Amino acid sequence: MKNIIFYYTGTGNSLWAAKKIAEGLPGTEIIPMKSIAENTLPHETDITGMVFPVYIWGVPSPVLDFIRKIRNLKTGYFFAVATNGGQVSNALVQLKKELASEGISLSSGFGLTMPSNYIPFGGPGSRETLDAIFRKAEEKIKLVTESVKGKELRSPEKGPLWHRLLFSMFYRMSFSHVNVMDKKFSADSRCTGCGICVKVCPAANISTDNGKPVWLHKCEQCFACLQWCPEKAIQYGEKTAGVDRYHHPEIKVSDIILSGKSRL
């Protein structure tokens, strides 16, 4: 019996967190959620975890799709870590309900504040800000790992009630529009046609026309295309041209390409 941590990521924060937790839990394999298809799950695990980003104060749709594939998973302990830019809000409460509807009980749920990759709200912040966030995240990961090792039962971490009520409404309102929000993406004259955006997209949502990216309206809003473009040539609306890009400094573009691949 072994431990597994499943992860979903656009810019590497969740992969980094999954790796760090796995380092402290001997016998743990980390597996991209995207690589799992029904019937390809291990039969039984001791500890199972999920690490994923908070999107629009809730659980991203690819993570919800993943939960449908692990129905009735047999595990001794199930934990979740929701990486976020400071507002975990209702994501873990929502996750607990979604898991329960698939016959899985969430043993513990942790929010982990990381740099925000949501560029429409601005860049990730200064080097000092980032370093402070990473230091705090390392400390929190130690606590999470110890808690998981001890199989502690903990209610999912959550934001204040007013916040959860209000922002859950925004989540529900935005949910059906996420796929087509890619209408705001464009590539400017700096685009060299390198194709990295195509490769890092976990939704296979980008094709090319004369070497330039074209978005196909099945976007998951992970911002990997924009954040990993080596030329900063991909923009979202009018305001991102001069804004710093972000991806986790210890995660490589090749890790992200692998993370989005299906095993089938």
Ligand SMILES: Cc1cc2nc3c(=O)[nH]c(=O)nc-3n(C[C@H](O)[C@H](O)[C@H](O)COP(=O)(O)O)c2cc1C
């Ligand atoms: C579409 C989108 C929506 C987001 N919404 C939230 C949010 O509601 N609350 C929050 O704290 N961070 C939010 N973020 C920031 C991410 O949750 C955070 O940066 C996360 O660690 C990114 O993980 P990744 O690097 O594994 O993709 C959002 C990011 C994106 C791309």
